[in-house]
Amino acid sequence: MEGAEPGVVPAVESTADDITEMRIRGAAAIADAAAGALETQAERSTADSPAAFEREIHAAAETLYETRPTAVSLPNALRYVLRGMDGDTVADLRSSTIARAQRFQRDLDQAQDRLGEIGANRLRDGDTVMTHCHSTDALACVEAALEAGKELAAIVKETRPRKQGHITARQLREWDVPVTLIADNAARRYLDRADHVLVGADSIAADGSVINKIGTSGLAVNARERGVPVMVAAQTIKLHPDTMTGHTVEIEMRSERELLADEERAAIVGGEATDGDAKGDATGSDADDPAPATDSGLTVENPAFDVTPPRYVDAIVTERGQFPPESIVTLMRELFGEPTDDPWED
Numbered sequence: 001m002e003g004a005e006p007g008v009v010p011a012v013e014s015t016a017d018d019i020t021e022m023r024i025r026g027a028a029a030i031a032d033a034a035a036g037a038l039e040t041q042a043e044r045s046t047a048d049s050p051a052a053f054e055r056e057i058h059a060a061a062e063t064l065y066e067t068r069p070t071a072v073s074l075p076n077a078l079r080y081v082l083r084g085m086d087g088d089t090v091a092d093l094r095s096s097t098i099a100r101a102q103r104f105q106r107d108l109d110q111a112q113d114r115l116g117e118i119g120a121n122r123l124r125d126g127d128t129v130m131t132h133c134h135s136t137d138a139l140a141c142v143e144a145a146l147e148a149g150k151e152l153a154a155i156v157k158e159t160r161p162r163k164q165g166h167i168t169a170r171q172l173r174e175w176d177v178p179v180t181l182i183a184d185n186a187a188r189r190y191l192d193r194a195d196h197v198l199v200g201a202d203s204i205a206a207d208g209s210v211i212n213k214i215g216t217s218g219l220a221v222n223a224r225e226r227g228v229p230v231m232v233a234a235q236t237i238k239l240h241p242d243t244m245t246g247h248t249v250e251i252e253m254r255s256e257r258e259l260l261a262d263e264e265r266a267a268i269v270g271g272e273a274t275d276g277d278a279k280g281d282a283t284g285s286d287a288d289d290p291a292p293a294t295d296s297g298l299t300v301e302n303p304a305f306d307v308t309p310p311r312y313v314d315a316i317v318t319e320r321g322q323f324p325p326e327s328i329v330t331l332m333r334e335l336f337g338e339p340t341d342d343p344w345e346d
């Protein structure tokens with residue numbers, strides 16, 4: 001990660017890179033890695049005063065925050081760790097930050113297990129679930145149902161352009177679940193065979209909207225039309241506190257190269273295969289790419305997430321129980337209270 005603040009240890013920069021480049025991906029894994037990175041920052045900091053230590057931790061948090069914009073689990077994780085940083089000496093600040101980060105990671109695992117047990121109650125023996133993308137919260141429900149002795153089958157959507165469906169298929173096959181892998185476009189045809197649509201979330205808004213991998217909203221609309229219930233598995237760190245005050249969730253735009261290779265672009269618009277028109281690096285920023293050589297008239301857009309309105313969602317399953325989407329705001333108020341600031345601010 002370029003331009004990191006002074007004092008930010010290389011391990012934090014490399015975690016930030018891994019998140020940006022999606023070597024670490026999925027909202028829960030991103031939160032876990034971010035907390036782990038703050039722990040490493042605390043351990044390795046060479047700050048010689050409490051103020052310098054706090055500055056470094058805040059700078060590390062900012063470096064991590066700037067990686068991907070949509071999964072609120074990331075700022076929620078950072079905020080949680082920063083709020084636990086306490087003490088008048090570097091030693092106390094260090095140990096409180098480390099303890100808080102470790103507690104976050106432990107709670108995250110436990111919440112996922114609990115959520116899985118709750119979600120599993122919705123799945124009956126012999127059911128078929130249709131999945132989209134790869135969600136560890138969604139898979140926790142499947143795992144708990146299997147552990148309860150239920151037999152399940154899965155229809156797994158490939159999930160273009162990054163094909164996270166392959167990760168889901170691999171996990172399900174490790175658990176011996178029969179998997180039918182389908183192209184995203186085939187989903188409506190295969191909904192006739194599904195008993196549930198089961199997806200995760202990157203953020204849940206106060207009105208119960210679900211922000212998840214691009215294609216979730218179309219799947220949910222089709223599922224409603226086919227009468228298949230849509231179940232969203234999402235730990236409470238996916239609840240987006242800022243949406244209580246009317247903020248919207250930023251949808252990450254990723255590089256056009258995830259959709260279109262330079263050669264393919266050249267084949268469409270003519271000319272040499274150069275990166276001349278390819279705007280955007282993996283973060284959606286165009287800072288590293290040259291300005292378009294010519295205006296080819298071809299624009300490629302690659303949003304990574306979309307918004308599913310609450311009316312297409314049957315249940316949001318959290319570690320605190322399952323909720324109709326319209327009532328999720330009550331849980332948000334209970335957990336977050338008043339609206340919050342940037343995660344590195346007190």
Ligand SMILES: O=C(COP(=O)(O)O)[C@H](O)[C@H](O)COP(=O)(O)O
Nearest residue numbers: 025026027028135136137200201213
């Ligand atoms: O949309 C994605 C991942 O998108 P990407 O691959 O772009 O990160 C997942 O459904 C959620 O993050 C939930 O995952 P989890 O339940 O594991 O938190």
